[in-house]
Amino acid sequence: MLACAALAATAQAPAPYLDESLPADVRIEDAIGRMTLDEKIAMIHAQSKFSTPGCPRLGIPEIWMSDGPHGVRVEFTWDDWMWAGWTNDSCTAMPALTCLAATFNPDLAERYGEVVGSEARFRKKDIILGPGVNIYRTPLSGRNFEYMGEDPHLASTMVVPYIKGLQSNGVAACLKHYVLNNQEHDRDRVNVVVDERALNELYLPAFKAGVTRGKVWAVMGSYNKYRGTYCSHNDTLVNDILKKQWGFDGVFITDWGSAHDTREAALNGLDIEMGSWTNGLTWGESNAYDNYYMARPLRNLIAAGELDEKLVDDKVRRILRLCLRTNMNRNRPWGAMHTDSHLAAAREVAREGIVLLKNDKDFLPLKSGGKIAVIGENAVKVLSIGGGSSELKPKTEISPLQGIRDRFGDENVLFSLGYASGAPDYSRELPSPYDADSLREAAIATARMADAVLFVGGLNKNFSQDCEGDDRTSFSLPFGQDALIADLLAVNPRMAVVIVSGNAVDMPWQAKVPAIIQSWYLGSMGGAALADIVSGDVNPSGKLPFSIPARLEDCAAHAFGERAYPGVNGNVHYDEGLLVGYRWHDTRRIAARYPFGHGLSYTTFGYSAPRLDRKVYMPSDTITVSLTLSNKGSREGSETVQFYTSQKKPRLPRPAKELKSFCKTRLKAGESRVIEVRIPVADLAYYDDSLRRWVLDEDEFTIHVGASSADIRGKVSFRVAPGMALNTDIQ
Ligand code: GLC
Numbered sequence: 001m002l003a004c005a006a007l008a009a010t011a012q013a014p015a016p017y018l019d020e021s022l023p024a025d026v027r028i029e030d031a032i033g034r035m036t037l038d039e040k041i042a043m044i045h046a047q048s049k050f051s052t053p054g055c056p057r058l059g060i061p062e063i064w065m066s067d068g069p070h071g072v073r074v075e076f077t078w079d080d081w082m083w084a085g086w087t088n089d090s091c092t093a094m095p096a097l098t099c100l101a102a103t104f105n106p107d108l109a110e111r112y113g114e115v116v117g118s119e120a121r122f123r124k125k126d127i128i129l130g131p132g133v134n135i136y137r138t139p140l141s142g143r144n145f146e147y148m149g150e151d152p153h154l155a156s157t158m159v160v161p162y163i164k165g166l167q168s169n170g171v172a173a174c175l176k177h178y179v180l181n182n183q184e185h186d187r188d189r190v191n192v193v194v195d196e197r198a199l200n201e202l203y204l205p206a207f208k209a210g211v212t213r214g215k216v217w218a219v220m221g222s223y224n225k226y227r228g229t230y231c232s233h234n235d236t237l238v239n240d241i242l243k244k245q246w247g248f249d250g251v252f253i254t255d256w257g258s259a260h261d262t263r264e265a266a267l268n269g270l271d272i273e274m275g276s277w278t279n280g281l282t283w284g285e286s287n288a289y290d291n292y293y294m295a296r297p298l299r300n301l302i303a304a305g306e307l308d309e310k311l312v313d314d315k316v317r318r319i320l321r322l323c324l325r326t327n328m329n330r331n332r333p334w335g336a337m338h339t340d341s342h343l344a345a346a347r348e349v350a351r352e353g354i355v356l357l358k359n360d361k362d363f364l365p366l367k368s369g370g371k372i373a374v375i376g377e378n379a380v381k382v383l384s385i386g387g388g389s390s391e392l393k394p395k396t397e398i399s400p401l402q403g404i405r406d407r408f409g410d411e412n413v414l415f416s417l418g419y420a421s422g423a424p425d426y427s428r429e430l431p432s433p434y435d436a437d438s439l440r441e442a443a444i445a446t447a448r449m450a451d452a453v454l455f456v457g458g459l460n461k462n463f464s465q466d467c468e469g470d471d472r473t474s475f476s477l478p479f480g481q482d483a484l485i486a487d488l489l490a491v492n493p494r495m496a497v498v499i500v501s502g503n504a505v506d507m508p509w510q511a512k513v514p515a516i517i518q519s520w521y522l523g524s525m526g527g528a529a530l531a532d533i534v535s536g537d538v539n540p541s542g543k544l545p546f547s548i549p550a551r552l553e554d555c556a557a558h559a560f561g562e563r564a565y566p567g568v569n570g571n572v573h574y575d576e577g578l579l580v581g582y583r584w585h586d587t588r589r590i591a592a593r594y595p596f597g598h599g600l601s602y603t604t605f606g607y608s609a610p611r612l613d614r615k616v617y618m619p620s621d622t623i624t625v626s627l628t629l630s631n632k633g634s635r636e637g638s639e640t641v642q643f644y645t646s647q648k649k650p651r652l653p654r655p656a657k658e659l660k661s662f663c664k665t666r667l668k669a670g671e672s673r674v675i676e677v678r679i680p681v682a683d684l685a686y687y688d689d690s691l692r693r694w695v696l697d698e699d700e701f702t703i704h705v706g707a708s709s710a711d712i713r714g715k716v717s718f719r720v721a722p723g724m725a726l727n728t729d730i731q
Pocket of ligand 1 (some may be wrong): 067176255280281389
């Protein structure tokens with residue numbers, strides 16, 4: 001007994017910063033009080049390509065980061081953009097985030113985040129560098145496939161559950177790229193000139209939702225500037241909006257190479273500096289870590305008394321809070337890699353995200369038993385690689401050809417490459433090694449022999465084909481696809497075109513093709529999911545997260561000359577203001593080829609007239625709108641009912657309508673169900689940049705209920721009451 005008592009008496013309580021029974025803030029302040037200036041400085045910048053050093057003397061662990069947002073990227077060598085050559089870092093490649101957005105299914109977004117977080121945890125990563133929620137402003141932007149479309153409500157609604165799902169694994173999500181990264185061309189220097197209304201009503205909301213509702217633990221600054229100052233150390237964006245107004249208590253990190261000044265970095269809210277003197281993709285100065293802006297230069301300014309050490313303390317405080325949430329949290333799960341349930345989630349997101357754009361005479365689903373000719377490089381190309389930092393090494397990637405063969409039987413499926421691109425490269429377009437004419441001839445011959453043709457083309461995440469670092473240089477399909485589609489139609493008009501991309505593309509053949517599918521970079525289970533849809537085993541339910549214009553010049557960003565895109569003299573002017581995407585098409589009455597929110601089903605849905613619970617609301621009220629949705633067809637299906645609002649006489653110009661809610665519902669054949677959504681009246685406010693706050697007018701408003709932004713099935717109007725309504729300050 002004595003020994004035990006003696007042992008108990010001598011056992012020291014752990015130092016407060018290690019004592020898990022103490023509140024986090026007590027532990028954090030205790031650790032800061034024990035750290036030297038050099039130890040604090042070491043924590044706020046990289047020690048390697050993807051890690052920071054922690055504080056070894058105090059047993060505070062390193063922080064390890066990895067790209068996302070569609071899965072856990074391969075392991076890199078310590079100090080350069082080289083794959084480390086591990087054999088156990090293959091992952092489940094989830095579909096790209098545009099596909100997730102196209103599901104309009106927040107529950108799937110949470111499942112998606114759980115999968116990515118679980119595999120990150122298994123790989124011992126503490127931060128996944130994703131999701132991205134920059135608004136889709138031009139169909140040329142190289143990274144739209146990594147983002148969630150053109151509408152702030154859709155992106156906000158989908159990003160919150162993604163973050164919660166990911167962080168449930170004790171891994172931080174890192175919301176990016178804060179903010180206004182809406183093009184890749186000149187991304188590392190372009191200064192975005194945008195009015196405050198558009199900034200607050202379009203470009204900030206998804207970030208605000210991720211921080212205030214998603215409680216994201218990390219945010220990444222973008223490369224570009226806002227009002228002439230780099231976003232990665234921008235006082236207005238970081239200290240004022242992100243940290244003060246939104247109460248962000250996590251870590252604000254740079255993009256790789258997005259810091260440019262020691263004082264600005266120290267004073268304007270940057271907490272961790274990563275990747276300085278790299279281009280974020282292919283090259284960087286070796287082992288420059290002590291020369292980082294927030295390394296020796298900052299230490300010298302503090303030692304000289306020019307900057308206060310307390311600035312560093314706040315950065316370290318946030319980093320330690322991140323550690324307690326992640327690598328110092330003993331209760332976090334262990335994670336898993338490439339499980340059947342992860343693959344099932346990948347397939348589910350892909351199935352629900354595929355969008356059926358056109359289906360004349362029920363051309364789809366394809367009937368079994370006939371000969372199907374699958375034609376196009378995207379039917380066989382591994383598309384989880386490429387695209388830049390979101391590249392993945394998938395343990396599995398079922399190609400569209402494999403998926404179709406598995407579903408319809410090898411003997412019923414012919415294949416021809418049709419066209420070929422060069423190998424993926426982040427800095428230039430490599431020429432194809434194949435002879436285009438012979439590929440075309442072979443494809444035509446194959447199409448002749450088939451009962452139906454499934455053309456699988458699109459973009460492919462090669463350089464300037466949906467890839468980080470620069471934008472597309474054309475709205476058209478590359479590699480001669482348009483001509484090939486015309487040649488194939490000439491010999492076999494029974495053709496469905498599957499576009500795999502993260503952006504809208506031109507479709508000169510649209511009127512001649514009986515069926516068109518907008519598919520995405522679908523990840524590990526893509527081919528199986530596409531076969532699920534094409535065969536009719538699964539009824540398509542995806543809806544477009546962005547507008548597909550008939551012509552590039554019909555897109556707002558391309559209606560104001562070079563100054564609006566890609567910019568002149570280092571400035572890009574968002575002259576369209578609030579009118580991005582369907583907001584532009586609706587307000588300027590320019591019909592899109594396929595509108596935001598569009599997506600067909602193999603069944604049809606009926607909408608009753610919408611009903612309101614009241615006719616007059618106060619600003620603090622919530623509107624309850626309901627309608628009866630009916631499945632009029634002969635098979636089960638899901639429909640996303642969209643609720644847009646418009647204001648009758650706004651004090652400031654507003655878009656014709658704005659998405660404020662949506663509801664995805666699955667109905668059996670013949671089933672009817674009452675759909676009910678609740679819209680806070682406060683969500684009808686707009687940002688008044690002269691008052692610099694949100695305002696809600698006393699006025700008449702209308703709710704437009706639609707199957708897409710252009711297919712409105714019913715409307716109902718109401719009033720917002722007087723009194724409190726005028727100039728109500730809405731947070
Ligand atoms: C890249 C990307 C960013 C990524 C980071 C690390 O430049 O812009 O999204 O997370 O560098 O690879």
